[in-house]
Amino acid sequence: MLRPIDRLTTPQTVIICTNFILGTGILTLPRTALEKVKTPDIWLTIIIAGLISMAVGLIIIKLNEQFPEKSFYEYSGEIMGKWMGKIFNFLFISYFLLICGFHLRSLVMVTSYFLLEGTPSWAIMMPFMWLSVYLAVGGINPIARVFEIIFPITVILLLLVLLMSLKLFEVDYIRPFLGSGILPVLHGIRTTSLSFTGFEIFLFIGVFMKNRKKAKKAVLFGIGIPVVLYIITVILVIGALSIDGVLGRTWPTITLIRSYEITGLIFERFDSLFLVVWIMQMFASFNISHYVASLGLAKTTHKDRKLFVYVTLPLIYVIAMIPKNVDDVFHLGDFVGNIALLLIGVLPFILLVILKMKGKKYEEQPSS
Template sequence: MKFNNQESLTTQQTVMIITNFILGIGILTLPRAAAEKVKTPDIWLSIIIGGLIAMLAGVVIVKLSQQFPKKTFYEYSQDILGKWLGCLLNLIVVGYFVAMSSVMLRAMAEVNILFLLEGTPRWAMIIAFMWVGFYLVIGGLSAITRLFQLIFPITVIIFFMIAGMSLKVFDINHLRPVLGLGLGPVLKGVQSTALSFGGFEIMLFLVAFMRDPKKANKAVLFGIGIPVIIYVTTALMVIGALSVDGVISLTWPTITLIKSIEFPGIFFERYESLLLVIWMMEIFTTFVITHYTAAMGFAQSFKKELRPFLYFLMPVIYIVALLPVDINELFALSNGVGNAGLVLFVFLPIVLLGIAKLRGGRT
């Protein structure tokens, strides 16, 4: 199986890939992570600012990728920096995606053990998840995209249905006063919210596959804009129901909120299962695209077939996923990966774009 550079994506498909990549563990942990930094009800403002930063970084990435038509980052990095330095940078990016895949797998296992499958060994859950993902990635980008198109509307429908249900326990007084302590606390929370928008970096690779690369800016803005809406809605409903102090004290505040919702007389009672369904689907999409992109890095850097690297990365991802001893170490690893992503995909593309411009752009 050779890497297929002839697969193509519509603008709509590109939007769905970006959106599904970004949505994941952030739905469950973002309110707590932001509340710890902000400590006021203005978390939603931090999320909006973080989203705007992600959009700006996404536009820079698109501009960089458009300088090298039909080439992914793994290919044009060597055009910009030279073969050896470009290859080293590619391996660093591959390491980032491997770590991201591992974090997603471990987070999935932790939540399932806590809320659904208590007592199930982590290794068994992770291995099952990995092999299902592998079955998809060997089908290539077109197969991955079709799954994303299926998952996206289900996610949106279920999420906003749950958000509507949360109005029963919503108290707007928990969101007041707006900017009571000024912009200072809001700005403190921008970093933690920006980490939850990791995923826009996928445009380093998707622009090369788009049928109309000129619409890449539109795709990245919509692809990030949808998670902004969902994250803001999540923050409002969680803070409005549990208050800032309540959110800070909880590991998974969004799930706690849904568990507190009751509709007497209705047969179905475990509404948190609905949230876990869409979250599991989003975790799966994030794992699949990061696994595929990491393998793509090896295949394109060394000009080899893709499939051997898909196999090779599975035990690596598995080992890294089991490294955190507990949930606190998992969050620490997640924050470390997120911070590395900010450096790699916010600041580095600006430098590479400047070098590319100095060298004459198109190569």
């Protein structure tokens, strides 16, 4: 049984999902999407990828509804069998540990490159890792309350700094509409979909919702908010930097924010302020992944979750230190995204089909 303190409100669930999806993606999406699409119509690709993610999210909710008092870690064995369920549990645990390593290394990379140049990686990692331990030991509710603080700050500041760049915006850079047809837009769906990985968190936190009848609403809003933020970001970044300008930058969103000044304000340049706030966003993605990984180990082995919060730290540190440079970090992100497409894009649907088949068999038995 869940403690009352472990329950989440619908807005908290939406915020956890949104924070997890945003992560590092908003800093790199304009470049990664353009590398595939090659046209300014990537906002259409984002819409299509968002709708696909919503459809898969609703399948996840439908699957959860069959086991209202259990998370995926607990009901996987009931659908697939004890040992197969444990195998998939460990696959998801490994997936979340990889996400931890990716976000932690991305956080270090952005911090050391733009803010604390020359600072050793371990010195940046350690405070964030121990802060994550503090929150994860406390449980899902303290995490949700911290996310409620981070979310409005990051969204308001993101919109503020992007809208202040409108003086650099050139409409011609986002024209013509579908100038190369629809095929380039469709070609970029897979790459863009990687930026929406994170809604799979509903497989594991849906059980914590106070009002599970609003789970569908939560998943739609949890994915819909990043869709809107992504569209605004890519349109303004491409409109200010042009396609060639975006493709030539590793972090195009940060480049845009660094390219203008507003005189007469307390802050004339907003890049450092934006980065400090967005580091909190990356930490949020790291933290919830840390919690879900430790939760999975606890549910699968029937041990104390708090123990695994500590046990997973060395693993996360090793994963975060494996990439040697920026390209390696992005390759790790692509690898994690490809795993997500297999685990989240296919598995929930298959499990739901298996459940339906079992249900049909069960109903047919009395009449035979």
